[in-house]
Amino acid sequence: MSLARRRFTSRAMTALCGLALLLALLPLVSLLMLVISRGAAGLSFDFLTQLPRPVGESGGGVGNAIVGSLSIVALASLIGIPVGVGAGVYLAENGDGRAGKLIRFTAEVLSGVPSIVVGIVAYGLFVVPMHHFSALAGAVALSVLMIPTLARGTEELVRLVPRTLREASLALGIPEWKTALRVVVRTALPGIVTTALLAIARALGETAPLLFTALNNQYWSHRPDEPTASLTVQIFNDAVSPYDELHARAWSAALVLLMLVGLLSIGARLFARLRARGQR
Amino acid sequence: MISAPPPVASSGPHPAPAASDTARPKIEAIDLSAWYGTTHVLRNVSLSVPANTVLAIIGPSGCGKSTFVRCLNRMHELVPGARQSGQLRIDGEDLLSRKVDPVDLRRRVGMVFQRPNPFPTLSIFDNVIAGFKLNGIRGDHAAVVEKSLRRAALWDEVKDRLHASALSLSGGQQQRLCIARALAIEPEVLLMDEPASALDPIATAKIEELIHELKQVLTVVIVTHNMQQAARASDRTAFFYMGELIEHGDTEQIFTNPREPRTEDYVTGKFG
Amino acid sequence: MSPRHTDKGYEAELSALRNRLLELGGKVETEIALGMRALAERDAALAEDVMATDREVNRLEVQIDEACRRLLALRQPAASDLRFITTALKIVVDLERIGDLAVNIAERAIDLNQSPPLRPIHDLTKLALACQSQLRKSLDAFVDGDTAKAEAVIKDDDLLDALYHKLFNELLGLMMEDPRNIRRATSLMFVAKHLERLGDHATNVAEMVIFMVRGTDVRHPGSRALK
Secondary structure (H helix, E strand, O other): OOHHHHHHHHHHHHHHHHHHHHHHHHHHHHHHHHHHHHHHHHOOHHHHHOOOOOOOOOOOOOHHHHHHHHHHHHHHHHHHHHHHHHHHHHHHHHOOOHHHHHHHHHHHHHHHOOHHHHHHHHHHHHHHHHOOOOHHHHHHHHHHHHHHHHHHHHHHHHHHOOHHHHHHHHHOOOOHHHHHHHHHHHHHHHHHHHHHHHHHHHHHOOOHHHHOOOOOOOOOOOOOOOOOOOHHHHHHHHHHOOOHHHHHHHHHHHHHHHHHHHHHHHHHHHHHHHHHHHHO | OOOOOOOOOOOOOOOOOHHHOOOOEEEEEEEEEEEEOOEEEEEEEEEEEEOOOEEEEEOOOOOOHHHHHHHHOOOHHHOOOEEEEEEEEEOOEEOOOOOOOHHHHHHHEEEEOOOOOOOOOOEHHHHHOHHHHHOOOOOOHHHHHHHHHHHOOOHHHHOOOOOOEHHHOOHHHHHHHHHHHHHHOOOOEEEEEOOOOOOOHHHHHHHHHHHHHHOOOOEEEEEOOOHHHHHHHOOEEEEEEOOEEEEEEEHHHHHHOOOOHHHHHHHOOOOO | OOOOOOOHHHHHHHHHHHHHHHHHHHHHHHHHHHHHHHHHHOOHHHHHHHHHHHHHHHHHHHHHHHHHHHHHHHHOOOHHHHHHHHHHHHHHHHHHHHHHHHHHHHHHHHHHHOOOOOOOOHHHHHHHHHHHHHHHHHHHHHHHOOHHHHHHHHHHHHHHHHHHHHHHHHHHHHHHHOHHHHHHHHHHHHHHHHHHHHHHHHHHHHHHHHHHHHOOOOOOOOHHHHO
16 A cells, blocks of 8 residues: 555544544533523522522522532432442452352342332332431432442452552561551552542432432421432422423523532542552 | 480470571471462472571472462462461471461561562552551651661662652662561561562662672572572572472582482573 | 573584584594604604694684683573583693693604604503593593593503603613613603693593583592691
């Protein structure tokens, strides 16, 4: 093949790849543009801090939903992260036995369960016996969704820690459990934090598990056993309502949610980059 | 009637007389065998190492030399399905006995690995003192760090940046850091599994010089693929082949006049 | 030496060194034979041949030294290879010295040609033959790695010495008989001395062969006790 021809082929292929990239970016960019164009107008300090007002009244906001979403997710992280990371460490350290296989299988099945099913189960297990909807039930449902991702992610990361590092620690007369925690997990920690941040971001965007658990609340919630508002459920409710005002509120709330998720993702990236720099 | 002769080497409660202290081996393997699952990787090895000497173990890949060294600090048994039989003594005490806690043993028998493996999240200082900190041992950490780094001939190169990441060091420096880390807990025996195979000749020479210094205070067992290294750095050499100890003796004898034809073939490069 | 070296280049260099040594040994043997013939047949041309052969011997010696140095520097020989190479370095000196002795004998032959022949000295021929046989045996021992042969060489050196002393007395007798014999008999005494020295060098070679094969030094048994 002549040089000219090779150059031509190379350029054509580069162009094709660029085109594919554009096609992939198109939905993302249009989504962002749409949400910003429809939602930006409704954003204000009040929108972020006030309670929602009924149809017909102007003003108001989704302050309770923001706080609700954050507190449900915080509660879910409190349950999900220790369990998920702990399971992941166990899988990496002793995962070759029967118990390990069982846990891994369970995690795989769990990650395939649709989130709405998780919501119904939490409804049956918590809401029905407690006789009311609660943030706690929502948090449990979300944590169940977080655990398999965290467990598998943590396992992979812990397994990536070189065997030689474990050996270095054991050869110093450091007991196995201490080696696992203070050397192996410590080394994998930055990666685990990144994984956790991404899992939190995902949980923040879930609607279905919250529908029958945390439900919603027009007012501020003060306790974890009360029904609690969340951004996603608020958006869902507003979007399916027949009122234009509520539709506008849904767009603005969607923008807020997008920003929160984006913030977490960027945070995770920054953390990963910081760690990479620290290691050099 | 003839009375039973008195035992020659008594491992009983009576301490050996001072005169025979030097003659008594620091490390003694008696009929040591080891397996990975059903693979017999070490076959009835009997070998002794006098205190304050350097033993080099040579042999082709898979000959069991690393396994032998890993039995000495009971790292071998960490591999699933690994087991061992026979006796392995340090100062006459069988370290394969159930009464011996491998964690305690590893504080007496330090180890340096093929590739430098400092803890990447820790500073130079914290790497050296890791054995203390992670075991919760108190003491003058700064003094221990300086002493260990001096013994590992690294102090002058790192004294101004003790709190820099261990990964900021060169490969040879990292390996000496790992030696310092092993020395910090004052082991009696230092195992080195191909400690210079990933290093350039100058770094290698520094490690070998270090080995000469270290044998003043401890006993060194070094596994190496590099026969010249074994010749340069050791007092005694053992040749392993297919899990068996073929021959061991003074290094000079092994390299100038081995008794076993298989040793001869190996050191002259007639294998394969 | 049954298995081959994995490195074929190394194997080839070692066998080239061995062949050079054998070539050197052969040339030295020729030198002695020529030198003794020059003496017996009063042939100056043969004596000149000895000198020519010795120049080849000297060249070979340098080549062998170089080959040994190269092997030591580049191959880091061990065990039997190391002993072979260090042995080569030492026996090459002995062989070259034997060559020089043959040259000395040839020079004596030229010198003796200037005067009328003395009566034939049979023991000198006997000593020359014995020396050549010792040299040949020590070279054979080297080629075959045969320590029994090497030991025989060492043992037979005493016979050589006895023969030399007998010859010495005989030549001394000739001088006392007639002072005109002194000059020629002295020359012959030098030849005998050269032959005796030659036998010592052959013994050295045999001792080195034993070291090469067994790895134990058989030289100077008394000095070991001092260590």
